[in-house]
Amino acid sequence: MTPSLRSLRRCFEGAVPASIATCSPDGMPNVAKLSHVHFLDDAHVALSYQFFNKTRENILHNARATVEVVDPVSAIHYTLWLEYLRTETEGPLFENMKARLAAIASHTGMSKVFRLLGSDVYRVLGVEAVPGEANPETSARVDLLSGLRACLGELTACADLAHLLDVMLAGLERHWDIRHSMLLMLDPDGKRLYTVASRGYAESGVGSEVRVGEGIVGVVAGARTPIRIGYAVQEYRYSQATRRRFADSADGEALETEIPFPGLAEAGSQLAVPLMLGDRLLGVLYVESPLEQRFTYEDEDALVVLAAHLALSIDFLSRAAEHPAEASAKLIAVAVSEPHGIPVQIRHFPADNSVFVDNQYLIKGVAGAIIWKLLREQAETGRAEFTNRELRLDASLKLPDVTDNLDARLILLQRRLAERCAFLAIEKTGRGRFRLNVTRPLQLGQSTGN
Amino acid sequence: MPQMKSDPLLDAKQAAFLGGPVAINVASHDAAQIPSIARAYGCRISADRREVVVFLSKRCAQAILRDLAAGAPVAAVFSRPKTHETLQIKGARGRIQPLQAGDRAIMRACGAAFSAEIMLLGYSASFSDALMAPANDDAVGVAFMPDAVFEQTPGPKAGMRLEPKP
Structure with a gap:
């Protein structure tokens, strides 16, 4: 029975080194250890190209290679009959292999030695299980x-x-x-x-x-x-x-x-x-x-x-x-308590939209611009209820188009406020709607410097 | 170049390394230059260090034994898991021979030494036992005269051909 490559994925974790055999133009075999074999899909694997060595010289002449991998749990060996196709030096496969190679290198104290020059992609022509005793022990798994x-x-x-x-x-x-x-x-x-x-x-x-x-x-x-x-x-x-x-x-x-x-x-x-x-x-x-x-x-x-x-x-x-639901009468009816206590100084730096609360850094960027707008609006009009949509349409915020996740920004702001200032809170009041709760008096100040 | 009656290609230190707790993988190829590969379970170096015999399980190494029987050259890599120290040896021809007296003991001792080494690195006893189980299989020796020895420890000298020291 020929096992599928997918069923061998444990062999590609880099836990047990693999070995590769190639053949030079003059018919001399070469055999070398491999730090890991990368599973690409059911018909392809990739090998790391780290040095221009004999293996590489050989596959550029004769594309056929034969690799032996070992299952790190069962200890069963598999022979992979391969054919070299191409080398990738950038992109997802390369980045993935680079990260994993760095991990193996770091684990084995080889950080200064292993460096990925390319990902050599091979077609898998055949897979064969080598006869042997399987380790009966299996690892416990979460379902x-x-x-x-x-x-x-x-x-x-x-x-x-x-x-x-x-x-x-x-x-x-x-x-x-x-x-x-x-x-x-x-x-x-x-x-x-x-x-x-x-x-x-x-x-x-x-x-x-x-x-x-x-x-x-x-x-x-x-x-x-x-x-x-x-x-x-x-x-x-x-x-x-x-x-x-x-x-x-x-x-x-x-x-x-x-x-x-x-x-x-x-x-x-x-x-x-x-x-x-x-x-x-x-x-x-x-x-x-x-x-x-x-x-x-x-x-x-x-x-x-x-x-x-x-x-x-x-x-x-x-x-x-982005499309607010009808405001809930019940929520609007909730009385907002009057701010009381010692006034808090809030300063905004337009250069990067950073906001400081009593000289403590709160947030900057898009979230900083939003909280500043809300605080100013509330100071000027006394309004506490807002919608995502009006923020989106406010040109002064310079929000990017709809590809920016405004809701995620509001969550970030809401959580940052909850962690940093108990007297300022953003409370969801329905789909696309929220309320700004302020429980201490505020003194807003805009700084011209950075 | 084959060595005349000069020094053997392998020095005493290298010979000791080959007989230590190392993973051994052997390669050859068929008439279409398609490589074959198999794990070996121990090796024996002759007293004059001019012959290396690696032991292969008959059932685990069918393709490579077929290629060697047809007269193809042989390459063997020896790598110590703990240090990554690695040597590759090549020979123009591998001669398949039955195990000799004492060979089985060498296979078992090499298997046990390798198991002990990888268990220190964190592999379980049951995994190590399963990995080395073919050391008890019906086996043959593949004897060859080293024509070339290569340093293959990962690093700047990897791939360097090693000449006998005077």
Whole structure:
């Protein structure tokens, strides 16, 4: 019986080195160890091209190669009969292999040695199981499919974006025992992502930003491919230092660096999945664990399905929020208490729309512009009820077109306020509607400097 | 170039390395230059270090044994998991021979040493046992004279052909 390549995916985790045999033009065989074989699809694998070595010289003359991979659980060996097709030096496959190679290199103390020059793509002509004794021990597994079903079932019941995100991250923990997770949305400038929800961290990090191309989340956003890393990797960690470096050199608006990114200091495993809507990237779902080798191919499969569903749900709820429901009489009737206590000074810096509350940094960018508009409007007119739609139509906010998720911005702002100032609150009052609750007197000031 | 009655290609240190806790993979090719590959379970180096014999399980190595029987050349890579230290040896011809007295003991000892090494690296005992189980299979030796030795430890010297030291 010929096993399918897909059924061998455990062999491609890099846990047990593989071996490759090639043949030179003068008929001399060559055999070498491989750090990992990358599963591409049912008919293709890719090998890392790190040095111009004999293997590479040989396959450029004679495209046939034979690889032996080992299942890291059963110890069964498989022979793959391959034919070299092409080398990719950029794009999703290359980025994916680069991240995984960095992980293996870091794990094996080879960080300075392994460097990906290209991804060599091979057609798989045949797969053969080598006779041998299978290790009877199997690894315990969470039932991913039933967990996925439960997660999706819970999402269906969510009527607004904030609830959807919370239920989704809680579902990851309840059904898959994934305890550290976050969702980042792509800024319409296409250069950065901002954290809109997280779970499992001391500080939520809502409002923190990462640059596209930087760290695992940024690389996933740039290459639009899921990346899964099973070892601690320096290159794909987020440190304040690298984020500041990027912030300093950032073109256009500076990256948000005042709010720390919420990730684990020492992640043993990381998995990031892009949220795609057709060919449009909405954001990235990121999960991590202090344990090494925590996430399998099956976890990746499940998260990719969840992310597809999530992208559709986010888009649906965001579009709905652009059209406010009729205001509920009951909610409007709620008396807003008069502000009282010591006045709070709020300052706005138009250069980057940053907002400070009693000299403490609150937020900047689009969310900063929104809160400033709401506070000013309330000071001038006494109005507390607002709609998403009027924000969208307000030219002074310079909101991008509908591709920007305004609802996600409001959630970010709502959460940042809840964490930083108890006397300012944004409260949802219905689809596309919200209320600004202010419980202390405010003194608004616009600064001309930066 | 075949070595005349000069120094053997393998030095004593390299010979000791080949007999240590290493993963051994052997390759050859058929008449259409399609490569064949199999894991070997231990090796024996002759006292004068001019002959290497690697042990292959008959049921696990059918393709390569067929190619070697047809007279194709042989390559073998030896890699120590703990240090990534790796050597490749090539020979113009591999001679298939029955196990000799003492060979089975070498196979089992090599298997046990390799198992012990990878268990220290975190692999389970049951995985290591299953990995090395073919050391008990019906087996043959593939004997060859090393024509060339290559450094293959990952790093700047990978691929370098090693000459005998005077």
